[in-house]
Amino acid sequence: MLDLSSKATGIAPSQTLAIDTRAKALKEEGKDVVGFGVGEPDFDTPQYIREAGKRAIDEGKTRYTPVPGTLTLRKKIAEKFLKENGLSYKPSEILVSSGAKQSIFTALAAIVNDGDEVLIPSPYWVSYPEMVRMVGGVPVFVPTRQEDDFRVTAEAVRALATERTKALILNSPSNPNGCVLPGGTLRELAQVAVEKRFYVISDEIYEKLVYDGEKHVSIASFGDEIKAQTVVINGASKAYAMTGWRIGYAAGPANVIKAMSAYQSHAASNACSISQYATEAALSGGEEELSKMVAAFDARRKLIHKLVNDAPRLSAFLPKGAFYIMVDLRGVLGKRHRGVAVESAEAFAELLLDEEFVAVVPGEAFGAPGFIRLSYATSEERIREGIRRMAAFVGKMES
Ligand SMILES: Cc1ncc(COP(=O)(O)O)c(C=O)c1O
Incomplete structure (x- = not known):
């Protein structure tokens, strides 16, 4: 095999997309995965924009x-x-x-x-x-x-x-x-x-x-x-x-x-x-469509913030913008899962995905070890289910 460039081999692939790939593979196996990983709105592109795209094609x-x-x-x-x-x-x-x-x-x-x-x-x-x-x-x-x-x-x-x-x-x-x-x-x-x-x-x-x-x-x-x-x-x-x-x-x-x-x-x-x-x-x-989307994100933001802070050993700062929330794992790390100490957000995220089928991004990816990032661009029902599983997982960890 011939060498690759040192620039290319030095690049860490996007961890967000890596988690998403693993979550998708589990979904394909038929698992009920709750995805808090990838950062994209779960809304469809508004109709008037799609129409403009179609028109552009038809008009050559x-x-x-x-x-x-x-x-x-x-x-x-x-x-x-x-x-x-x-x-x-x-x-x-x-x-x-x-x-x-x-x-x-x-x-x-x-x-x-x-x-x-x-x-x-x-x-x-x-x-x-x-x-x-x-x-x-x-x-x-x-x-x-x-x-x-x-x-x-x-x-x-x-x-x-x-x-x-x-x-x-x-x-x-x-x-x-x-x-x-x-x-x-x-x-x-x-x-x-x-x-x-x-x-x-x-x-x-x-x-x-x-x-x-x-x-x-x-x-x-x-x-x-x-x-x-x-x-x-x-x-x-x-x-x-x-x-x-x-x-x-x-x-x-x-x-x-x-x-x-x-x-x-x-x-x-x-x-x-x-x-x-x-x-x-x-x-x-499209201001109307936008304000509907913002209102939905806002409701989800408040919901996820409350659910996380109600969960044992977890806490989170109330975000003011975008659609992500960082969950502080400092009350969790060092505790044991099935007898093995969970020492990093990365280890926590892997276990959470493999055992509870909840996809989150470990903070190491964005310079915040001790935290995980959750994207709340998903329905309120999925948010409730995902945080319920996460809280149950954390609740089972031993000191
Ligand atoms: C902070 C930030 N900047 C830029 C982008 C990239 O946006 P685009 O999809 O338009 O490339 C993202 C996407 O996740 C983002 O979170």
Whole structure:
């Protein structure tokens, strides 16, 4: 067998998708699996968006589009930024990609040199550190604590910024912990970024999924200086239940978007033409569908938070956004299951899947050992069943 590249062999495959694969295999064996693993809305893409996709096919809009996306879609995205985020971008400052994941990767590829440091608040979305490594950068983790609602602070960022710091990745609302950063914190973070001269990649993919009257604010909206250093990431996957359509987008300074576009022109050309037309429709309406989805997530969020905190030895922080909850296992780890001590969230997650058929993601995957992440993008009935099984499993563990 010939060698693979050291870059490729150094990459850890996505643990979220690994759990999902194992859960799917058990389902195929006929097991009644409760899936809290993968992060996608369980709603169907709204009808008006599906119709727009079908229309695009029937009208033959099935050819290559410009690399950065159709002009009409980029204009629609520019309108969205102005209306919802108070940000003014020209179409030349916007790039459409095959999912927000590709947008983030391409942004990193455009700005990170070998050895550059990229600050990542921890716990983090699984893909950030691997993406940074894939482009030759060095991830530097900025710790946050459950006791502080997982909010990253400007002081913590300042303390870790060096002359090699090229960027900070922000994700508010956050996957995995549902933290929504308040405007004051974002303003302070913007000041540090401007003062220390590093980019901010602001992943705002969960912007529409906020609860308890929280309001999403984009860090780029705190003035021209920070806007000129920020690449805002967003997309259709989470807000419009369009995960499979693969549309994400980035907005930022023209030179960064141009470099990203050049990179994408060789790596992927354009995002799927049909999906681009469907996203144009998505951005043109559907507030009613969205608010129904948000209301359902909100009810599930409250339910899962209560059930987890009612369960023996488990506790969880009430998330303010997205559709994930982090469960604190610190009251469980070290206890024994069938005589064997369960020492890590990973071991806990494996046992829970194999014995109770409940799929969760262990915290090691996102820099939070001692925690598991549950996605509550599933029905209230499945949430009740899954947490019932988890509570029973934990209740049986011996000291
Ligand atoms: C924080 C975060 N950013 C980006 C993405 C990727 O979104 P997309 O499906 O548009 O690539 C996800 C998906 O899980 C996510 O959780």
